[in-house]
Each structure stands twice: as structure tokens, then as C-alpha cells.
Amino acid sequence: MIYTIIEDHSPYYITFKYDGLESIIDYINDQVPYKIEQSKNFGITPINYEYHIYSKIVSNQFFNLLPLSEQIRFNKNFLLSVNTLPGGGGAVHKDVDQHRTYCRFSINIPLKILDDDCITSWYSDETFKDYPSMKQNWRHAFSDFRKLDQFEPLMTASFKPTEIVLINADIWHAWDNTRSSNYRNLLSLRAEFPKDVYFEDIKSLLF
Ligand SMILES: [Fe+2]
Numbered sequence: 001m002i003y004t005i006i007e008d009h010s011p012y013y014i015t016f017k018y019d020g021l022e023s024i025i026d027y028i029n030d031q032v033p034y035k036i037e038q039s040k041n042f043g044i045t046p047i048n049y050e051y052h053i054y055s056k057i058v059s060n061q062f063f064n065l066l067p068l069s070e071q072i073r074f075n076k077n078f079l080l081s082v083n084t085l086p087g088g089g090g091a092v093h094k095d096v097d098q099h100r101t102y103c104r105f106s107i108n109i110p111l112k113i114l115d116d117d118c119i120t121s122w123y124s125d126e127t128f129k130d131y132p133s134m135k136q137n138w139r140h141a142f143s144d145f146r147k148l149d150q151f152e153p154l155m156t157a158s159f160k161p162t163e164i165v166l167i168n169a170d171i172w173h174a175w176d177n178t179r180s181s182n183y184r185n186l187l188s189l190r191a192e193f194p195k196d197v198y199f200e201d202i203k204s205l206l207f
Helices: 021-029 056-065 145-150 199-206
Strands: 004-009 013-017 035-038 049-053 080-084 089-093 105-112 119-123 140-142 155-157 164-168 172-176 184-189
Touching (some): 021 105, 089 145, 145 172, 164 199
Antiparallel strands (some): 004 013, 049 080, 089 140, 089 172, 119 155, 119 172
């Protein structure tokens, strides 16, 4: 298999690499996003992160260059990165796509990571069982990423600039860049049929 596992922290995340990863990162870093959307603020900070959305032409070219396209059915017309501001972060959530379809996993590829200070954490269902948002079955459990210290995570991670990350997006998770003075930008790849493909399925396909 062409992919080399760096760390396996199943069922939360797996980091891995392949020869040629740097060139695809360089390709996207040379492109200008077609559109930038700012995060909702949830009354926390004005902007926590931006979605950088690439054109269909760039997106198609990217997926044609990406060897993982042979194992995973990505939505090749949709490519976005999540560019987190210094001091920003993301709410405790489970992933959905632009049509509010559940995404059970995410493949993240680093575009810009300049430090180790952005922390991603995973939490149990039990932790948020009494939060009203979860009872409504909305995919956010807790909005204020600056106050995550009160919860005990099941796992934490700090992603590296040269590693791909397979993320279990079906477990509550959040990210916190409040200790950093740098932007952190990651591509977040979406499957074509995200509702039906789980972390363990992708693990079996790749490794
Ligand atoms: Fe997520």
C-alpha cells in the first residue's frame, strides 16, 4: 500500500503520508479560492474561521492528482479548506456537509500549519447528553471553544504540516486555536455519499 501510517489513534484519528503529498499541497497553495465564507460567530468572537471554497476546475484537478481518489469516492466538484484565525476555533460538533448531510469521517490535508498550538479534541456523547442542542439533534453541542477546559476529552491532537489526517467526524469534536498567533489552514475533503461511509470503512480501504 502506498500510504504510511504515522500514528493510529483509532477510533479518533489516524495520521499518514504518501510520497508526493508535498506537491499537491503546493498546487493548492498556489490557487486563489473562488469564494471565502466567514464562520458564524455564535456570539463568541467576530470571526473564528473562514471556509475557502475552490472552483470546480481547481477541485477536479486536485482530486485527479490525489491518489486517495482511487480508494475513496470524493465529491470532486467540492473542495474547501478551513482557515482558522489566530485566537479562533470551532464549536463542539459532528460534521455535516453543505446540504446538512452527516459526514462520518473527514480527510484533512494541511495547507498551512506554523505551530503546534491548535488543539483538536474528541468528547463522549455522555459529556453533552444534557445540552439542549443535542436533544434537538442539531450537530452542535457546545459553541464556546474558549471554554473547553471544563470538559474531559477522550483524545486530543495537534496536526503536523506534512501529514494527512483521517478524522472520525461522527464523535463530538472541537478545535481550539486560542493559544496561537498564527492562521491554521486545512483542506477538509468530503465524500460523495458521506452519510453511509464510516471512519472504520475508510481505514479498511486505505490501510
Ligand atoms: Fe469537524
